Amino acid sequence: MSHKVTTHWKGNLQFEADNPNGKTVLMDTTPEHGGHNSGLGPKAMMLASLAGCSGLDVVSILDKMKVKISDFRMETTGELTEEHPKYYHSVTVDYHFFGKDLDEKKINKAVDLSIEKYCGVMEMFRQFAKVETNTHFHNS
Template sequence: MKINLKRLNNNYHFETKNERGDIVHLDNKSEENPQGSSPMDLLLRGIAGCSSIDVVMILKKQHLELDDLQVEVEGFREDGAIPNVFKKIHLNFMLKGDIPEAKAKRAVSLSMEKYCSVSKMLEKAAEISYEVNLNEKLIS
């Protein structure tokens, strides 16, 4: 895996490109008009994306189709700390569809505790928690 970064202005706006040519813009969140995500924002997006891919894959292998999947991720940092790393990360998985509760819980659990590379990497630095909602009902 390889990423190239190029500075686009005189401040903090950068363009990153992977080997396939996919582009993601980065910027400093304290800028007046940021032109991209902050690096810490991308970490939260990464854990949401990685775990969601796992959940979809696990359910597809069981021939279960989701009508919708959304994940809300919140990262908590220690005020004033340098570096200001995440101390806690909480994910709220919101699944919709004709999925048995046990299978929905298990898919999320397998992702977060076994398969999601981003989660496994970040758990070395931050406490990670999650909850699962199925069809607008909290199930774990």
């Protein structure tokens, strides 16, 4: 299976990329690099893709396990190399779960399944970065 994405220059340093489902996203850079901050930066999009991929897995698995959560967020932090081409040499994904009487055992299992088995973006990141994950529970 292959995916095709078309990325179209919209002027200055802004680009619009499509998705096989037809949705689009804007990319841009910061004013100090000549952009207008009118879209996501390409490297930040990579971190968002990592979290989104794993998050989709986790929510789907928790739903199948009938585990209830009231909120879920991920904070993804990437450390860039000093020299060009700058890339993420290490990445940390912090999974934050919120709810009443959270089933920590099942939530940990869902996160582990995503990290170890299902998240293809996580596997791609492992090819060039040290990936660390942490799970945090916020019981109300």
